[in-house]
Amino acid sequence: EAPWIYRQRLGCPSTSLQSQSTRSSKVKRAVSSQMGLFGVLPFLLVSCITFLLILIRRRDATKGKLPPGPTPLPLVGNLLQLNIWDIIASFQKFQEQYGSVFTVYMGSRPIVVLCGYGTIKEALIDNAEAFGGRGLMMGMDESIRDYGVVSTNGERWRQLRRFSLTTLRNFGMGKRSIEERIQEEAQFLVEALRKTEGHPFDPTFYLSHAVSNVICSVVFGQRFEYEDKQFVFLLDVINKSFRLMFSTASQMKNFFPGLMRILPGPHQEVPKYMKKLINFISQRVQIHRESFDPNCPRDFIDCFLAKMEQEKENPTSEFHNENLAVTVLNLFFAGTETVSTTLRYRLLILLRYPEIEAKVQEEIDRVIGRNRSPSLEDRSQMPFTDAVIHEIQRFIDVSPLAPPHSVTCDTHFRGFSIPKGTTVVPFLSSCLHDPQHFQTPRKFNPQHFLDERGSFRKNEASLPFSTGKRVCLGEGLARMELFLFLTTVLQNCHLKSLQEREEIDISADVRGSSKLPPPYNLCMVPR
Protein backbone atom coordinates (compact mmCIF):
# COMPACT_ATOMS: atom_id res chain seq x y z
CA GLU A 1 0.00 0.00 0.00
CA ALA A 2 1.36 3.44 -0.93
CA PRO A 3 2.14 5.78 1.97
CA TRP A 4 -0.65 8.18 2.81
CA ILE A 5 0.95 11.33 1.65
CA TYR A 6 1.53 9.85 -1.81
CA ARG A 7 -1.96 8.42 -2.02
CA GLN A 8 -3.38 11.86 -1.24
CA ARG A 9 -1.29 13.34 -4.00
CA LEU A 10 -2.18 10.56 -6.41
CA GLY A 11 -5.85 10.88 -5.44
CA CYS A 12 -6.10 7.17 -4.40
CA PRO A 13 -9.28 6.42 -2.41
CA SER A 14 -8.64 5.11 1.13
CA THR A 15 -9.78 1.56 1.64
CA SER A 16 -13.31 1.24 3.12
CA LEU A 17 -12.25 -1.66 5.36
CA GLN A 18 -10.06 0.60 7.46
CA SER A 19 -11.64 1.55 10.73
CA GLN A 20 -11.92 5.16 11.79
CA SER A 21 -9.29 4.69 14.51
CA THR A 22 -6.72 3.05 12.21
CA ARG A 23 -7.29 5.88 9.78
CA SER A 24 -6.85 8.58 12.42
CA SER A 25 -3.66 6.97 13.79
CA LYS A 26 -2.30 6.78 10.24
CA VAL A 27 -3.21 10.44 9.77
CA LYS A 28 -1.36 11.34 12.96
CA ARG A 29 1.70 9.38 11.86
CA ALA A 30 1.63 10.99 8.44
CA VAL A 31 1.22 14.48 9.87
CA SER A 32 4.06 13.94 12.29
CA SER A 33 6.29 12.51 9.53
CA GLN A 34 5.36 15.50 7.36
CA MET A 35 6.21 17.87 10.21
CA GLY A 36 9.47 15.96 10.60
CA LEU A 37 10.13 16.45 6.92
CA PHE A 38 9.53 20.20 7.23
CA GLY A 39 11.83 20.27 10.22
CA VAL A 40 14.54 18.35 8.40
CA LEU A 41 14.36 20.28 5.11
CA PRO A 42 15.60 23.64 6.40
CA PHE A 43 18.27 21.82 8.36
CA LEU A 44 19.43 20.01 5.21
CA LEU A 45 19.32 23.26 3.24
CA VAL A 46 21.35 25.19 5.83
CA SER A 47 23.87 22.31 6.02
CA CYS A 48 24.24 22.24 2.23
CA ILE A 49 24.72 26.00 2.03
CA THR A 50 27.24 25.97 4.90
CA PHE A 51 29.09 23.09 3.26
CA LEU A 52 29.25 24.89 -0.08
CA LEU A 53 30.34 28.14 1.62
CA ILE A 54 33.12 26.25 3.38
CA LEU A 55 34.12 24.77 -0.01
CA ILE A 56 34.20 28.23 -1.60
CA ARG A 57 36.21 29.67 1.30
CA ARG A 58 38.63 26.72 1.24
CA ARG A 59 39.03 27.02 -2.51
CA ASP A 60 39.74 30.75 -2.11
CA ALA A 61 42.10 30.08 0.76
CA THR A 62 44.11 27.73 -1.45
CA LYS A 63 43.92 30.29 -4.27
CA GLY A 64 45.12 33.14 -2.09
CA LYS A 65 43.75 35.72 0.30
CA LEU A 66 41.33 37.71 -1.80
CA PRO A 67 40.16 41.16 -0.66
CA PRO A 68 37.01 41.25 1.52
CA GLY A 69 33.50 41.64 0.17
CA PRO A 70 29.88 40.62 0.66
CA THR A 71 29.41 36.95 1.53
CA PRO A 72 28.58 34.99 -1.61
CA LEU A 73 25.94 32.29 -1.85
CA PRO A 74 26.69 29.02 -3.62
CA LEU A 75 26.10 29.09 -7.37
CA VAL A 76 24.63 32.62 -7.50
CA GLY A 77 27.53 34.36 -5.76
CA ASN A 78 26.55 37.95 -4.83
CA LEU A 79 23.69 38.14 -7.31
CA LEU A 80 21.17 38.88 -4.54
CA GLN A 81 23.28 41.70 -3.03
CA LEU A 82 23.91 43.34 -6.42
CA ASN A 83 21.40 45.59 -8.14
CA ILE A 84 21.90 44.40 -11.70
CA TRP A 85 19.96 47.41 -13.01
CA ASP A 86 22.45 49.73 -11.32
CA ILE A 87 25.76 47.96 -10.71
CA ILE A 88 27.47 51.33 -10.18
CA ALA A 89 25.33 52.10 -7.11
CA SER A 90 26.02 48.61 -5.72
CA PHE A 91 29.77 49.04 -6.20
CA GLN A 92 29.66 52.46 -4.49
CA LYS A 93 27.94 50.83 -1.52
CA PHE A 94 30.52 48.02 -1.37
CA GLN A 95 33.35 50.56 -1.61
CA GLU A 96 31.94 52.37 1.46
CA GLN A 97 31.56 49.07 3.29
CA TYR A 98 34.74 47.19 2.36
CA GLY A 99 37.21 49.85 1.22
CA SER A 100 39.05 50.55 -2.01
CA VAL A 101 39.69 46.92 -3.00
CA PHE A 102 36.87 44.40 -2.62
CA THR A 103 35.75 41.08 -4.08
CA VAL A 104 32.33 40.31 -5.53
CA TYR A 105 31.27 36.94 -6.88
CA MET A 106 29.55 36.74 -10.25
CA GLY A 107 28.17 33.24 -9.85
CA SER A 108 31.15 31.24 -8.65
CA ARG A 109 33.72 33.60 -10.24
CA PRO A 110 35.48 36.05 -7.92
CA ILE A 111 35.99 39.55 -9.31
CA VAL A 112 38.32 42.01 -7.61
CA VAL A 113 37.15 45.63 -7.92
CA LEU A 114 39.64 48.53 -7.69
CA CYS A 115 38.34 51.91 -6.46
CA GLY A 116 39.72 55.45 -6.21
CA TYR A 117 42.67 57.06 -7.99
CA GLY A 118 45.36 55.84 -5.55
CA THR A 119 44.38 52.18 -5.88
CA ILE A 120 43.83 52.25 -9.64
CA LYS A 121 47.17 53.99 -10.20
CA GLU A 122 49.01 51.55 -7.93
CA ALA A 123 47.52 48.59 -9.82
CA LEU A 124 47.40 49.70 -13.47
CA ILE A 125 50.52 51.91 -13.54
CA ASP A 126 52.87 50.80 -10.74
CA ASN A 127 52.06 47.11 -11.36
CA ALA A 128 51.24 47.52 -15.03
CA GLU A 129 52.51 44.14 -16.18
CA ALA A 130 50.59 42.16 -13.56
CA PHE A 131 47.28 44.03 -14.03
CA GLY A 132 47.56 44.38 -17.83
CA GLY A 133 45.79 41.16 -18.85
CA ARG A 134 42.30 41.15 -20.35
CA GLY A 135 39.68 39.18 -18.44
CA LEU A 136 37.05 37.05 -20.10
CA MET A 137 34.54 39.38 -21.81
CA MET A 138 31.36 37.39 -21.28
CA GLY A 139 29.06 39.72 -23.23
CA MET A 140 31.23 39.38 -26.33
CA ASP A 141 30.35 36.77 -28.90
CA GLU A 142 32.50 33.64 -28.69
CA SER A 143 33.13 33.61 -32.45
CA ILE A 144 35.19 36.80 -32.20
CA ARG A 145 36.54 36.70 -28.64
CA ASP A 146 39.86 35.07 -29.57
CA TYR A 147 40.78 37.60 -32.26
CA GLY A 148 41.40 41.33 -32.54
CA VAL A 149 42.77 43.70 -29.94
CA VAL A 150 40.10 44.27 -27.29
CA SER A 151 39.60 40.79 -25.83
CA THR A 152 42.92 39.04 -26.50
CA ASN A 153 46.12 38.64 -24.51
CA GLY A 154 49.79 37.77 -25.04
CA GLU A 155 51.61 38.13 -28.34
CA ARG A 156 48.44 38.50 -30.41
CA TRP A 157 47.25 41.47 -28.37
CA ARG A 158 50.75 43.04 -28.23
CA GLN A 159 51.28 42.92 -31.99
CA LEU A 160 47.80 44.10 -32.93
CA ARG A 161 47.82 46.89 -30.35
CA ARG A 162 51.21 48.19 -31.48
CA PHE A 163 50.11 48.08 -35.11
CA SER A 164 46.74 49.78 -34.47
CA LEU A 165 48.26 52.53 -32.32
CA THR A 166 50.93 53.33 -34.90
CA THR A 167 48.38 53.40 -37.71
CA LEU A 168 45.91 55.56 -35.77
CA ARG A 169 48.73 57.95 -34.91
CA ASN A 170 48.62 58.90 -38.51
CA PHE A 171 51.72 57.26 -39.88
CA GLY A 172 51.48 55.72 -43.30
CA MET A 173 47.80 56.52 -43.86
CA GLY A 174 48.15 58.14 -47.26
CA LYS A 175 47.78 61.79 -48.07
CA ARG A 176 45.01 62.78 -45.71
CA SER A 177 45.63 63.11 -42.00
CA ILE A 178 43.08 61.93 -39.45
CA GLU A 179 42.62 65.56 -38.40
CA GLU A 180 41.54 66.47 -41.92
CA ARG A 181 39.08 63.58 -41.99
CA ILE A 182 37.47 64.79 -38.76
CA GLN A 183 37.41 68.41 -39.94
CA GLU A 184 35.63 67.33 -43.11
CA GLU A 185 33.06 65.32 -41.16
CA ALA A 186 32.47 68.20 -38.71
CA GLN A 187 31.56 70.43 -41.68
CA PHE A 188 29.10 67.79 -42.96
CA LEU A 189 27.60 67.65 -39.49
CA VAL A 190 27.10 71.43 -39.36
CA GLU A 191 25.52 71.33 -42.82
CA ALA A 192 23.07 68.63 -41.69
CA LEU A 193 22.27 70.60 -38.51
CA ARG A 194 21.60 73.76 -40.55
CA LYS A 195 18.99 71.81 -42.51
CA THR A 196 16.93 71.42 -39.33
CA GLU A 197 16.20 75.18 -39.79
CA GLY A 198 15.78 75.88 -36.12
CA HIS A 199 13.12 73.17 -35.65
CA PRO A 200 13.34 70.85 -32.62
CA PHE A 201 15.13 67.53 -33.22
CA ASP A 202 16.79 64.65 -31.41
CA PRO A 203 20.58 64.96 -31.95
CA THR A 204 21.28 61.20 -31.58
CA PHE A 205 21.02 60.35 -35.29
CA TYR A 206 23.26 63.23 -36.51
CA LEU A 207 25.97 62.72 -33.91
CA SER A 208 26.22 58.94 -34.25
CA HIS A 209 26.38 59.23 -38.05
CA ALA A 210 29.15 61.82 -37.86
CA VAL A 211 31.21 59.79 -35.39
CA SER A 212 30.75 56.51 -37.29
CA ASN A 213 31.79 58.26 -40.48
CA VAL A 214 35.11 59.21 -38.86
CA ILE A 215 35.84 55.51 -38.20
CA CYS A 216 34.61 54.65 -41.72
CA SER A 217 36.98 57.22 -43.16
CA VAL A 218 39.94 55.95 -41.10
CA VAL A 219 39.22 52.26 -41.67
CA PHE A 220 37.56 52.10 -45.13
CA GLY A 221 39.06 55.33 -46.52
CA GLN A 222 35.59 56.59 -47.29
CA ARG A 223 32.74 58.46 -45.61
CA PHE A 224 29.10 57.78 -46.44
CA GLU A 225 26.12 60.05 -47.01
CA TYR A 226 23.95 59.90 -43.89
CA GLU A 227 21.14 58.26 -45.92
CA ASP A 228 23.39 55.76 -47.77
CA LYS A 229 21.78 52.30 -47.60
CA GLN A 230 25.03 50.46 -46.78
CA PHE A 231 25.85 52.97 -44.05
CA VAL A 232 22.39 52.78 -42.53
CA PHE A 233 22.63 48.95 -42.61
CA LEU A 234 26.05 48.98 -40.91
CA LEU A 235 24.96 51.36 -38.16
CA ASP A 236 21.71 49.48 -37.61
CA VAL A 237 23.51 46.15 -37.15
CA ILE A 238 26.15 47.69 -34.85
CA ASN A 239 23.44 49.36 -32.80
CA LYS A 240 21.37 46.20 -32.45
CA SER A 241 24.32 44.01 -31.52
CA PHE A 242 25.51 46.63 -29.03
CA ARG A 243 22.13 46.60 -27.32
CA LEU A 244 22.01 42.81 -27.28
CA MET A 245 25.52 42.52 -25.88
CA PHE A 246 24.61 44.87 -23.03
CA SER A 247 21.14 43.40 -22.47
CA THR A 248 20.35 41.92 -19.07
CA ALA A 249 20.35 38.42 -20.61
CA SER A 250 23.90 38.95 -21.87
CA GLN A 251 24.97 40.38 -18.51
CA MET A 252 23.59 37.26 -16.83
CA LYS A 253 26.27 35.33 -18.71
CA ASN A 254 28.66 36.78 -16.13
CA PHE A 255 26.81 34.89 -13.45
CA PHE A 256 25.74 31.71 -15.24
CA PRO A 257 27.86 31.26 -18.39
CA GLY A 258 26.98 27.59 -18.89
CA LEU A 259 23.26 28.02 -18.34
CA MET A 260 22.94 31.16 -20.47
CA ARG A 261 24.68 29.39 -23.33
CA ILE A 262 21.73 27.03 -23.64
CA LEU A 263 18.84 29.20 -22.43
CA PRO A 264 16.84 30.91 -25.21
CA GLY A 265 16.71 34.70 -25.18
CA PRO A 266 17.81 37.84 -27.04
CA HIS A 267 21.50 37.10 -26.30
CA GLN A 268 21.30 34.11 -28.68
CA GLU A 269 20.84 36.59 -31.56
CA VAL A 270 24.31 38.11 -31.12
CA PRO A 271 26.21 35.59 -33.35
CA LYS A 272 23.77 36.32 -36.21
CA TYR A 273 24.61 40.03 -36.09
CA MET A 274 28.33 39.35 -35.72
CA LYS A 275 28.24 37.24 -38.85
CA LYS A 276 26.56 40.09 -40.76
CA LEU A 277 29.20 42.56 -39.59
CA ILE A 278 32.12 40.25 -40.39
CA ASN A 279 30.62 39.65 -43.86
CA PHE A 280 30.30 43.39 -44.42
CA ILE A 281 33.93 44.00 -43.40
CA SER A 282 35.18 41.03 -45.49
CA GLN A 283 33.45 42.47 -48.57
CA ARG A 284 35.18 45.80 -47.96
CA VAL A 285 38.54 44.05 -47.55
CA GLN A 286 37.98 42.29 -50.88
CA ILE A 287 37.24 45.61 -52.60
CA HIS A 288 40.47 47.02 -51.10
CA ARG A 289 42.49 44.03 -52.33
CA GLU A 290 41.39 44.71 -55.91
CA SER A 291 42.88 48.22 -55.92
CA PHE A 292 45.65 47.71 -53.36
CA ASP A 293 48.98 49.50 -53.81
CA PRO A 294 51.44 48.58 -51.02
CA ASN A 295 53.39 51.80 -51.63
CA CYS A 296 50.40 54.04 -51.02
CA PRO A 297 48.15 52.74 -48.23
CA ARG A 298 44.93 54.75 -48.15
CA ASP A 299 43.51 53.68 -44.81
CA PHE A 300 43.67 51.19 -41.90
CA ILE A 301 42.70 48.19 -44.06
CA ASP A 302 45.41 48.98 -46.62
CA CYS A 303 48.00 49.31 -43.84
CA PHE A 304 46.93 45.92 -42.48
CA LEU A 305 47.09 44.34 -45.97
CA ALA A 306 50.60 45.77 -46.38
CA LYS A 307 51.62 44.19 -43.06
CA MET A 308 50.10 40.84 -44.18
CA GLU A 309 52.18 41.07 -47.35
CA GLN A 310 55.34 41.80 -45.35
CA GLU A 311 54.77 38.84 -43.04
CA LYS A 312 53.45 36.32 -45.56
CA GLU A 313 56.44 33.99 -45.04
CA ASN A 314 55.95 33.97 -41.26
CA PRO A 315 53.70 31.02 -40.30
CA THR A 316 53.03 32.45 -36.83
CA SER A 317 52.17 35.95 -38.04
CA GLU A 318 49.25 37.64 -36.29
CA PHE A 319 48.45 39.56 -39.47
CA HIS A 320 45.78 37.41 -41.10
CA ASN A 321 42.17 37.76 -42.24
CA GLU A 322 40.50 36.88 -38.93
CA ASN A 323 42.53 39.41 -36.95
CA LEU A 324 41.95 42.05 -39.62
CA ALA A 325 38.15 41.63 -39.57
CA VAL A 326 37.84 41.54 -35.78
CA THR A 327 40.27 44.43 -35.18
CA VAL A 328 38.19 46.59 -37.55
CA LEU A 329 35.05 45.46 -35.73
CA ASN A 330 36.69 46.37 -32.39
CA LEU A 331 37.38 49.90 -33.62
CA PHE A 332 33.74 50.33 -34.61
CA PHE A 333 32.41 49.01 -31.32
CA ALA A 334 34.87 50.80 -29.05
CA GLY A 335 34.98 54.05 -31.00
CA THR A 336 31.42 54.92 -31.98
CA GLU A 337 29.05 54.62 -29.02
CA THR A 338 31.52 56.16 -26.52
CA VAL A 339 32.24 59.29 -28.60
CA SER A 340 28.68 59.87 -29.81
CA THR A 341 27.24 59.45 -26.30
CA THR A 342 29.80 61.98 -25.03
CA LEU A 343 28.83 64.48 -27.76
CA ARG A 344 25.11 64.00 -27.11
CA TYR A 345 25.50 64.40 -23.36
CA ARG A 346 27.69 67.45 -23.86
CA LEU A 347 25.04 69.37 -25.81
CA LEU A 348 22.54 68.68 -23.03
CA ILE A 349 24.94 70.06 -20.40
CA LEU A 350 25.55 73.19 -22.48
CA LEU A 351 21.78 73.69 -22.74
CA ARG A 352 21.68 73.59 -18.95
CA TYR A 353 24.58 76.06 -18.66
CA PRO A 354 24.15 78.65 -21.50
CA GLU A 355 26.70 80.96 -19.84
CA ILE A 356 29.34 78.26 -20.40
CA GLU A 357 28.30 77.88 -24.05
CA ALA A 358 28.67 81.68 -24.44
CA LYS A 359 32.15 81.65 -22.86
CA VAL A 360 33.30 78.82 -25.17
CA GLN A 361 31.93 80.74 -28.18
CA GLU A 362 33.73 83.87 -27.07
CA GLU A 363 37.00 81.88 -26.97
CA ILE A 364 36.29 80.35 -30.40
CA ASP A 365 35.66 83.81 -31.90
CA ARG A 366 38.82 85.22 -30.34
CA VAL A 367 41.21 82.38 -31.24
CA ILE A 368 39.74 80.88 -34.44
CA GLY A 369 37.30 83.47 -35.77
CA ARG A 370 34.44 82.57 -38.11
CA ASN A 371 36.26 82.18 -41.42
CA ARG A 372 38.31 79.02 -41.03
CA SER A 373 37.80 75.53 -39.61
CA PRO A 374 39.03 74.84 -36.08
CA SER A 375 42.25 72.82 -35.98
CA LEU A 376 44.05 70.91 -33.23
CA GLU A 377 46.71 73.61 -32.99
CA ASP A 378 44.07 75.96 -31.59
CA ARG A 379 43.52 73.79 -28.53
CA SER A 380 46.56 75.03 -26.60
CA GLN A 381 45.26 78.60 -26.83
CA MET A 382 41.77 77.69 -25.64
CA PRO A 383 42.12 76.75 -21.95
CA PHE A 384 38.48 77.33 -21.05
CA THR A 385 37.16 75.15 -23.90
CA ASP A 386 39.70 72.47 -23.01
CA ALA A 387 38.62 72.57 -19.35
CA VAL A 388 34.93 72.30 -20.34
CA ILE A 389 35.66 69.26 -22.56
CA HIS A 390 37.61 67.53 -19.75
CA GLU A 391 35.00 68.37 -17.11
CA ILE A 392 32.15 67.08 -19.26
CA GLN A 393 33.97 63.77 -19.72
CA ARG A 394 34.62 63.54 -15.99
CA PHE A 395 31.09 64.46 -15.02
CA ILE A 396 29.24 62.21 -17.46
CA ASP A 397 31.48 59.20 -16.81
CA VAL A 398 30.47 57.15 -19.91
CA SER A 399 32.58 54.10 -19.01
CA PRO A 400 32.07 53.85 -15.25
CA LEU A 401 33.66 50.40 -15.24
CA ALA A 402 36.60 49.50 -17.45
CA PRO A 403 36.10 46.18 -19.25
CA PRO A 404 37.48 43.28 -17.20
CA HIS A 405 41.23 42.98 -16.73
CA SER A 406 42.95 39.91 -15.32
CA VAL A 407 46.16 39.45 -13.38
CA THR A 408 48.86 37.83 -15.49
CA CYS A 409 50.63 36.22 -12.49
CA ASP A 410 50.01 35.50 -8.80
CA THR A 411 49.93 39.05 -7.46
CA HIS A 412 50.40 40.53 -3.98
CA PHE A 413 48.50 43.75 -3.73
CA ARG A 414 47.77 45.83 -0.62
CA GLY A 415 48.17 42.83 1.66
CA PHE A 416 46.04 40.49 -0.45
CA SER A 417 47.06 37.66 -2.76
CA ILE A 418 45.29 37.62 -6.08
CA PRO A 419 45.86 34.37 -7.97
CA LYS A 420 46.93 34.44 -11.62
CA GLY A 421 43.96 34.71 -13.99
CA THR A 422 41.60 36.38 -11.46
CA THR A 423 39.32 38.99 -13.04
CA VAL A 424 39.97 42.55 -11.91
CA VAL A 425 37.66 45.48 -12.70
CA PRO A 426 38.90 49.09 -12.43
CA PHE A 427 35.95 51.15 -11.13
CA LEU A 428 36.80 54.27 -13.17
CA SER A 429 33.76 56.14 -11.89
CA SER A 430 35.23 56.15 -8.38
CA CYS A 431 38.34 57.83 -9.80
CA LEU A 432 36.41 60.51 -11.67
CA HIS A 433 34.45 61.31 -8.50
CA ASP A 434 37.32 60.90 -6.05
CA PRO A 435 36.80 63.64 -3.37
CA GLN A 436 40.56 63.76 -2.75
CA HIS A 437 41.11 65.00 -6.30
CA PHE A 438 37.98 66.98 -7.18
CA GLN A 439 36.61 69.76 -4.99
CA THR A 440 32.97 69.22 -5.93
CA PRO A 441 33.01 65.66 -7.33
CA ARG A 442 29.25 65.34 -7.95
CA LYS A 443 28.83 68.80 -9.51
CA PHE A 444 29.60 69.96 -13.03
CA ASN A 445 32.40 72.46 -12.51
CA PRO A 446 34.99 73.36 -15.22
CA GLN A 447 37.14 74.94 -12.45
CA HIS A 448 38.32 71.36 -11.71
CA PHE A 449 40.58 71.81 -14.74
CA LEU A 450 41.56 75.48 -14.39
CA ASP A 451 44.11 77.19 -12.16
CA GLU A 452 43.77 80.62 -10.50
CA ARG A 453 45.03 82.37 -13.64
CA GLY A 454 42.53 80.60 -15.88
CA SER A 455 45.14 78.31 -17.48
CA PHE A 456 44.29 74.69 -18.20
CA ARG A 457 45.30 72.43 -15.31
CA LYS A 458 45.63 68.66 -15.75
CA ASN A 459 44.13 66.46 -13.08
CA GLU A 460 45.80 63.06 -12.73
CA ALA A 461 42.63 61.42 -11.40
CA SER A 462 40.71 62.23 -14.55
CA LEU A 463 40.93 58.82 -16.22
CA PRO A 464 37.89 58.41 -18.52
CA PHE A 465 40.10 56.40 -20.91
CA SER A 466 41.53 54.28 -18.07
CA THR A 467 45.31 53.95 -17.74
CA GLY A 468 48.20 51.48 -17.88
CA LYS A 469 48.87 48.88 -20.55
CA ARG A 470 45.22 48.59 -21.58
CA VAL A 471 44.53 52.33 -21.72
CA CYS A 472 42.05 53.19 -24.50
CA LEU A 473 43.73 52.66 -27.83
CA GLY A 474 41.62 55.36 -29.46
CA GLU A 475 42.25 58.06 -26.83
CA GLY A 476 44.14 60.30 -29.27
CA LEU A 477 41.49 59.94 -31.95
CA ALA A 478 38.66 60.47 -29.46
CA ARG A 479 40.26 63.64 -28.03
CA MET A 480 40.65 65.04 -31.56
CA GLU A 481 36.98 64.32 -32.30
CA LEU A 482 35.76 65.77 -29.00
CA PHE A 483 37.62 69.05 -29.64
CA LEU A 484 36.94 69.46 -33.37
CA PHE A 485 33.24 68.51 -33.30
CA LEU A 486 32.46 70.83 -30.37
CA THR A 487 34.34 73.85 -31.69
CA THR A 488 33.00 73.46 -35.25
CA VAL A 489 29.38 73.15 -34.08
CA LEU A 490 29.59 76.10 -31.64
CA GLN A 491 31.45 78.22 -34.18
CA ASN A 492 28.44 77.89 -36.47
CA CYS A 493 25.38 77.40 -34.25
CA HIS A 494 23.71 78.48 -31.02
CA LEU A 495 22.00 75.78 -28.96
CA LYS A 496 18.41 76.50 -27.98
CA SER A 497 16.54 74.54 -25.35
CA LEU A 498 12.85 73.68 -25.42
CA GLN A 499 12.66 73.93 -21.63
CA GLU A 500 13.58 76.47 -18.97
CA ARG A 501 17.21 75.82 -18.07
CA GLU A 502 16.34 75.00 -14.43
CA GLU A 503 14.05 72.24 -15.64
CA ILE A 504 16.75 70.47 -17.66
CA ASP A 505 17.72 67.24 -15.95
CA ILE A 506 21.35 66.34 -16.60
CA SER A 507 21.48 63.25 -14.37
CA ALA A 508 22.35 60.05 -16.21
CA ASP A 509 20.07 57.20 -17.18
CA VAL A 510 21.92 54.30 -15.57
CA ARG A 511 21.41 50.95 -17.29
CA GLY A 512 23.34 48.07 -15.74
CA SER A 513 26.87 49.37 -15.90
CA SER A 514 26.42 52.06 -18.55
CA LYS A 515 25.46 55.73 -18.23
CA LEU A 516 23.49 57.55 -20.91
CA PRO A 517 22.07 61.06 -21.17
CA PRO A 518 18.28 61.23 -20.78
CA PRO A 519 16.55 61.58 -24.19
CA TYR A 520 15.96 65.20 -25.25
CA ASN A 521 15.27 67.47 -28.22
CA LEU A 522 16.86 70.84 -28.98
CA CYS A 523 17.01 73.51 -31.68
CA MET A 524 20.11 74.75 -33.48
CA VAL A 525 20.10 78.37 -34.60
CA PRO A 526 22.79 79.49 -37.09
CA ARG A 527 25.14 82.17 -35.68
Ligand code: HEM
Ligand atom coordinates in the same frame (compact mmCIF):
# COMPACT_ATOMS: atom_id res chain seq x y z
C1 HEM B 1 34.97 59.21 -25.44
C2 HEM B 1 35.49 58.22 -26.06
C3 HEM B 1 36.10 56.98 -25.48
C4 HEM B 1 36.16 56.55 -24.18
C5 HEM B 1 35.58 57.23 -22.95
C6 HEM B 1 36.87 55.29 -24.18
C7 HEM B 1 37.15 54.55 -23.05
C8 HEM B 1 37.82 53.36 -23.05
C9 HEM B 1 38.08 52.57 -21.88
C10 HEM B 1 37.66 52.95 -20.46
C11 HEM B 1 38.74 51.46 -22.28
C12 HEM B 1 39.17 50.29 -21.40
C13 HEM B 1 40.58 50.44 -20.91
C14 HEM B 1 40.92 49.33 -19.96
O1 HEM B 1 40.66 48.16 -20.24
O2 HEM B 1 41.44 49.64 -18.86
C15 HEM B 1 38.90 51.52 -23.70
C16 HEM B 1 39.54 50.56 -24.46
C17 HEM B 1 39.64 50.61 -25.83
N1 HEM B 1 39.22 51.64 -26.63
FE1 HEM B 1 38.33 53.34 -26.06
N2 HEM B 1 37.22 54.98 -25.46
C18 HEM B 1 36.78 55.98 -26.29
C19 HEM B 1 36.98 56.08 -27.66
C20 HEM B 1 37.61 55.14 -28.43
C21 HEM B 1 37.84 55.25 -29.85
C22 HEM B 1 37.46 56.45 -30.71
C23 HEM B 1 38.46 54.09 -30.24
C24 HEM B 1 38.95 53.64 -31.59
C25 HEM B 1 39.05 54.19 -32.63
C26 HEM B 1 38.64 53.27 -29.06
C27 HEM B 1 39.23 52.04 -29.06
C28 HEM B 1 39.49 51.28 -27.93
C29 HEM B 1 40.12 49.97 -27.97
C30 HEM B 1 40.54 49.21 -29.21
C31 HEM B 1 40.23 49.55 -26.63
C32 HEM B 1 40.83 48.25 -26.13
C33 HEM B 1 42.31 48.46 -25.78
C34 HEM B 1 43.00 47.19 -25.32
O3 HEM B 1 42.37 46.28 -24.80
O4 HEM B 1 44.24 47.14 -25.46
N3 HEM B 1 38.11 53.93 -27.99
N4 HEM B 1 38.35 52.70 -24.16
